[in-house]
Amino acid sequence: ILNVEQSPQSLHVQEGDSTNFTCSFPSSNFYALHWYRWETAKSPEALFVMTLNGDEKKKGRISATLNTKEGYSYLYIKGSQPEDSATYLCALNTGTASKLTFGTGTRLQVTL
Amino acid sequence: EAGVAQSPRYKIIEKRQSVAFWCNPISGHATLYWYQQILGQGPKLLIQFQNNGVVDDSQLPKDRFSAERLKGVDSTLKIQPAKLEDSAVYLCASSLYNSLGTSYEQYFGPGTRLTVT
Numbered sequence: 001i002l003n004v005e006q007s008p009q010s011l012h013v014q015e016g017d018s019t020n021f022t023c024s025f026p027s028s029n030f031y032a033l034h035w036y037r038w039e040t041a042k043s044p045e046a047l048f049v050m051t052l053n054g055d056e057k058k059k060g061r062i063s064a065t066l067n068t069k070e071g072y073s074y075l076y077i078k079g080s081q082p083e084d085s086a087t088y089l090c091a092l093n094t095g096t097a098s099k100l101t102f103g104t105g106t107r108l109q110v111t112l
Numbered sequence: 113e114a115g116v117a118q119s120p121r122y123k124i125i126e127k128r129q130s131v132a133f134w135c136n137p138i139s140g141h142a143t144l145y146w147y148q149q150i151l152g153q154g155p156k157l158l159i160q161f162q163n164n165g166v167v168d169d170s171q172l173p174k175d176r177f178s179a180e181r182l183k184g185v186d187s188t189l190k191i192q193p194a195k196l197e198d199s200a201v202y203l204c205a206s207s208l209y210n211s212l213g214t215s216y217e218q219y220f221g222p223g224t225r226l227t228v229t
Contacts, residue, residue: 004154034217043115044155044203044220089154098143098207099168100218102154 002026004092006103013110017080021106023073023090033073034100035064036089044089047075080110114138116221118204124227130192133224137185137206143167144181145218146189147203155203161187194228201225 005024013019023033032051038044048057053068061078077084087107091100117136125131137144142163147155158177160168163184172179176195181187191198205218 036220041222043222046217046219049217091154098216099157099160102147102156104152104154 002092002094002101004090004101004103006088006090006106008106009104010107011109013080013108015081015110015112017110018076018078019080019108020074020076021088021108023075023103025071025073025090025092030068030092030094031098032093033066034091034093035073035075036091037086038089038105039086047088077108080108082110082112084108085110116204116206116219118202118221118224120224121222122225122227124229125194127196127228128193130190131194131226132188132190133202133204133226135187135189135204135221137187137204138219141206141208141219142184143207143216144187145203145205145207146179146187147205149201149203149223150197151200158189191226194226196228199226199228 007022032049034049035047036044037047048064050066055066057064064075066073075088085108087105089102089105091102093100116138119134123131144161146158148158149155158172159179161181164181177191179189201223203220203223205220207216207218
């Protein structure tokens with residue numbers, strides 16, 4: 001069974017703080033890693049699809065890096081805002097029918 | 113472009129009752145997924161369709177869960193009879209055709225929150 005781990009489980013920061021989360025996975029048989037943001041009562045929203053070792057992607061204040069050799073990805077949020085409050089999920093595609101295996105998520109709460 | 117639609121958004125039933133969820137994927141998306149997300153866990157794939165054929169249903173509890181995707185567009189997921197442990201959010205997602213080694217973004221619907229009492 002593929003084990004995708006995320007840490008921390010939850011995080012509470014002040015507006016303006018920068019923060020980061022970790023997604024860890026077995027480093028072999030890897031096709032792509034996906035990051036999603038899931039706000040309460042809304043649809044999970046795709047943030048990044050990452051495929052290459054050393055890949056780095058950015059969308060506004062959010063960026064992500066990938067290290068396939070050591071089996072981890074970091075998601076960074078610079079200058080957190082209350083609207084960043086959500087659960088951040090990572091998911092691994094090992095290529096078996098492109099099935100995604102999700103981690104348990106990091107729940108971020110940003111307060112004023 | 114319209115997103116993935118799901119209904120109902122919320123459902124409360126008693127154990128041993130039946131329930132059905134409906135999903136309409138993004139137009140042109142050949143691949144459709146149903147996920148179950150139990151509180152405190154990540155979403156778990158129940159079944160994956162490619163057009164109207166099943167690609168993966170290895171984690172679908174087939175004694176009580178069934179799903180179909182007639183005509184390769186809309187899909188329904190049914191639970192009969194429901195158990196307490198089926199309380200979860202059921203997410204539907206769709207993507208462009210997914211072949212081995214290709215990883216397109218999956219677009220999710222808002223989910224159906226099921227409570228079994």
